[in-house]
Each structure stands twice: as C-alpha cells, then as structure tokens.
Amino acid sequence: MTFPSPASRRRHLAQLGxxxxxxxxxxxxxxxxxxxxxxxxxxPYAAGAAGDLLGRILAxxxxxxxxxxxxxxxxxxxxxxxxxxxxxxxxxDGYTLLLGTDASQATNVFLSKRFPYDPVKSFTxxxxxxxxxxxxxxxxxxxxxxxxxxxxxxKSHPGKLSFGSSGPxxxxxxxxxxxxxxxxxxxxxxxxxxxxxxxxxxLGGQLQVLFASLSTARPYLDSGKVRALGVVExxxxxxxxxxxxxSETLPGYEVSSWFAVFGPAGLPTPVVARLGSEINKVLAxxxxxxxxxxxxxxxxxxxxxxxxxxxxxELQSRERLVKAAGLEAE
Numbered sequence: 001m002t003f004p005s006p007a008s009r010r011r012h013l014a015q016l017g018x019x020x021x022x023x024x025x026x027x028x029x030x031x032x033x034x035x036x037x038x039x040x041x042x043x044p045y046a047a048g049a050a051g052d053l054l055g056r057i058l059a060x061x062x063x064x065x066x067x068x069x070x071x072x073x074x075x076x077x078x079x080x081x082x083x084x085x086x087x088x089x090x091x092x093d094g095y096t097l098l099l100g101t102d103a104s105q106a107t108n109v110f111l112s113k114r115f116p117y118d119p120v121k122s123f124t125x126x127x128x129x130x131x132x133x134x135x136x137x138x139x140x141x142x143x144x145x146x147x148x149x150x151x152x153x154x155k156s157h158p159g160k161l162s163f164g165s166s167g168p169x170x171x172x173x174x175x176x177x178x179x180x181x182x183x184x185x186x187x188x189x190x191x192x193x194x195x196x197x198x199x200x201x202x203l204g205g206q207l208q209v210l211f212a213s214l215s216t217a218r219p220y221l222d223s224g225k226v227r228a229l230g231v232v233e234x235x236x237x238x239x240x241x242x243x244x245x246x247s248e249t250l251p252g253y254e255v256s257s258w259f260a261v262f263g264p265a266g267l268p269t270p271v272v273a274r275l276g277s278e279i280n281k282v283l284a285x286x287x288x289x290x291x292x293x294x295x296x297x298x299x300x301x302x303x304x305x306x307x308x309x310x311x312x313x314e315l316q317s318r319e320r321l322v323k324a325a326g327l328e329a330e
Contacts, residue, residue, distance in 0.1 A: 034094055034271055038069040041261075043099050044083025046076040046194030049166060050132050050213035053295055054259055055099045058129060061282040076194050079167035080104030081116065084262075088122040092266035094275065097126065100262045103170045106314040110322045111169045113329045119315060124267035125260065125307040127279040130297040132257040133214040133239070134175055134232045136246060140224065142208050147230045147249040150209070154185035162188040163209040164198040169327065171257035172211040175232045177325035182250040202226060213257075214240060214296025232257075239293055255321075258300060260307055276304055 043055040052074060059070035075083035084104040090096035098104075105123070109115045117123075136147070144150035154161045163179075165172035168191045180187055190207065192198035195216040201207040203225055210226075214237065220226040221240075230246040231237050232255040247253045261279060263272070282288055283299040292299055302310065 034274055035066055035068045037095065038071055039063075039066070039094070040071050040073050040096050041099060042073045042075055042083045042087050042096065044075055044077075044080035044101070044104050045166070046196055047074050048196035048216065049194050050215040050295075050297065051099055051101060051259060053215050054130055054132075054292070054297060057288065057291060058099070058261075058279070058282060061285065061288060062278055065278045065281060079108050079111070079169045079173075081108045081112075084108075084123075085116045087262065087264055088117040090264045092124070092264040092268070094263065094267060094271035096264065097275070098123070098262045099129070100260055101132075101171075102256065102258050102314060102318070103167070105260070105262065105311060106318045107169045107171075107174070107322060109315070110319050111327060111329055120308075120312065122265050123262040124265055124272060125304045125311060126263055126267070126272055127261045127276040127304065128300045128302045128307050128310070129259045129261060129279065129283065130292055131300045132171070132259060133237045133296045133298070134172055134211055134255065134257055135214050135217055135221075135228050135237075135240065135243065135296075136175070136179075136230045136232070137202060137210045137212055137217055137221075137226045137228055139202055139205055139208055140227055141205065142227070144229065145227070147244070147246055150229060151183040151185055151249075154183070154187055159186055159188065161185075161208060162190050163211060164190045164192055164201065164207045165211050166195040166198060166213075167191055167193060169322075171232075171255050172213070174321055174325055174327075175211045175255045176209075177327065178253060178255060178321070179246065179250070181324060181326070182253050199226075216296075218296060237296075238298075239296060259297075260300075260311075272304055 041059050043051050045051040055072050059072050063070040080103045087098035105119050109119050144153050163176040195212050202210045228243045230244055234254040236245050280301055
C-alpha cells in the first residue's frame with residue numbers, strides 16, 4: 001500500500017492543524033472539561049520498539065496540549081493482542097487508549113481461532129498517527145550484500161537460513177513470509193517478543209536475518225553493526241535513500257505498517273473529537289514531523305471516519321496476505 005508523499009503530508013498536516021482549532025471551539029462542556037485526570041496509553045510492544053518510541057513522543061506532546069500526564073503502559077505479548085485486549089475491556093471514558101498497529105487491529109484476528117476481541121466492534125477509532133518503515137537487515141558477517149544475493153544464498157542452503165521478527169503475525173513477520181513466497185525460498189521464522197530482543201540476537205550473531213523497524217535499526221546501521229539489504233515499502237524510504245526497495249528485485253513485493261490510536265467501543269463522540277484534534281495538532285508540529293522521520297516513521301493523519309474505513313479495508317487485505325503467506329489460525 002502506498003502512502004502520501006512527504007510534501008502532500010505536510011500540506012495535509014497544516015490543513016488539519018488549522019481545522020482542529022475550529023473543531024475545539026464547538027465542543028460541548030463535557031468534552032471541554034476532559035480530561036480531569038491522567039490518561040493511560042497502552043503500547044502493546046516492549047520498551048525500545050518503534051511503537052514504544054512513538055508512544056512516548058505522542059504521550060509527551062499530547063499531554064502538554066491536554067493539560068494532563070499520559071502514562072505509557074507497555075503490555076507486550078501475542079503480537080500486540082494482549083495490550084489491545086486490555087484496552088478493549090477498559091471503560092469507554094477516554095482515560096485508557098491504545099496505540100494500535102496493523103498487527104493488533106488487522107492481522108492477529110486471522111491467526112487465532114479464539115481471538116479475544118473484534119477489531120472493529122471492540123474499539124472506537126480515534127486518530128491515525130504514523131506509518132512505520134521496515135528494513136531487511138543482516139549481520140555484517142553474512143555473505144549476501146543484496147536481496148538477490150540473499151535469495152541465492154537461501155536457495156543454496158535450503159532450510160538452513162532463519163529470519164527474525166518482532167512477533168507472529170506482525171508486519172515484520174509477514175514481510176519475511178512474503179519474501180519466502182516471492183523468491184521461492186524457505187527461511188525459517190524465529191519469533192521474538194518485540195524488536196529489541198530480536199536485534200540483540202542479530203548483533204550477537206545468533207540470528208542472520210532480521211526484519212526490523214527502522215527506528216530500532218537506525219543506531220546500528222549508522223555504526224555499521226548491521227547491514228541493510230532492502231526496505232519493504234513499494235519505494236525507497238526518504239530517511240534511507242541508499243537502500244533499495246525489495247520490490248526493485250522482486251516486483252510487486254510490498255508490506256505496509258502503521259500506528260493509530262483507538263479507544264474502547266462506545267467512546268463518546270466529543271471525547272473522540274477532542275483527542276483526534278489534539279493528536280492532529282501534535283503531528284502537525286514541525287519538530288514532531290522531523291523527529292518521527294529521523295526515527296524511521298512518517299506522520300499519517302486522517303479523520304476517525306476515514307480511519308474506520310481504512311481499518312475495514314485493511315482487514316480484507318490482511319486476510320488475503322495472511323493466506324498468501326501460508327499462516328493458519330491456531
């Protein structure tokens with residue numbers, strides 16, 4: 001899936017930021033008094049992962065605009081399902097929010113026969129936040145220096161090569177599975193509870209290949225401790241222009257990854273409007289845009305209604321993607 005260009009995103013940021021001011025002026029008294037105590041933002045991934053970084057940036061800036069502290073609550077496990085389920089069962093009062101992802105909201109439901117929540121009915125879409133860039137990494141000792149060479153190595157060593165991801169069903173996992181399918185290879189998936197422990201094993205040489213968020217990989221790329229072979233988006237990433245898209249070697253290959261804020265089902269419309277407008281204002285701040293882009297993320301803004309439509313569309317595409325990747329519900 002292709003996202004807007006940086007230039008169009010910045011124009012949209014300015015428009016949404018201006019519109020937010022008018023929206024706030026028309027809020028009823030109940031929303032105008034919200035929030036009256038600290039909020040909890042559940043990040044369904046481990047500290048140090050891309051979601052954790054984004055969650056803390058959002059919590060700090062949004063808290064200033066709301067006039068209340070926002071506590072980041074890391075609840076890692078089951079590819080984001082545990083944290084999302086915690087929010088799905090919370091009171092719909094606007095004080096418990098989820099930094100959901102394409103995995104927790106659109107993929108995991110197809111990986112479990114006893115899924116604990118409905119991705120659509122259990123949540124209230126609040127605001128899109130960011131797209132997450134994912135990069136294919138190898139240890140410096142690994143002989144392949146391009147995607148084509150990695151494919152050739154895997155074909156020459158069937159069943160001997162493994163790739164790591166941040167967890168089953170994550171975009172990182174699907175990226176590796178799609179590479180297997182597109183290239184006709186059989187790398188073995190190694191699932192971790194978050195991107196940080198996976199990166200630790202790559203750095204230590206226990207893992208040869210890793211699909212990781214650019215935010216997690218950046219310091220190790222800059223220091224030469226890992227090597228990037230490609231990015232999973234359809235085109236090269238602005239913050240990593242020297243690294244080709246995998247699609248340049250395997251046409252049609254593409255995986256998208258994103259973050260968005262959701263509340264429990266039944267969140268009052270005025271609260272959604274207040275949160276959505278303030279989140280848009282945070283993402284319109286030039287310093288936030290620059291900070292996200294330097295850390296492998298790009299702001300992604302849309303209305304709650306458009307986010308709901310995107311989620312339903314994403315559920316359909318992820319179901320096809322999961323089946324294409326050969327994943328089965330357990």
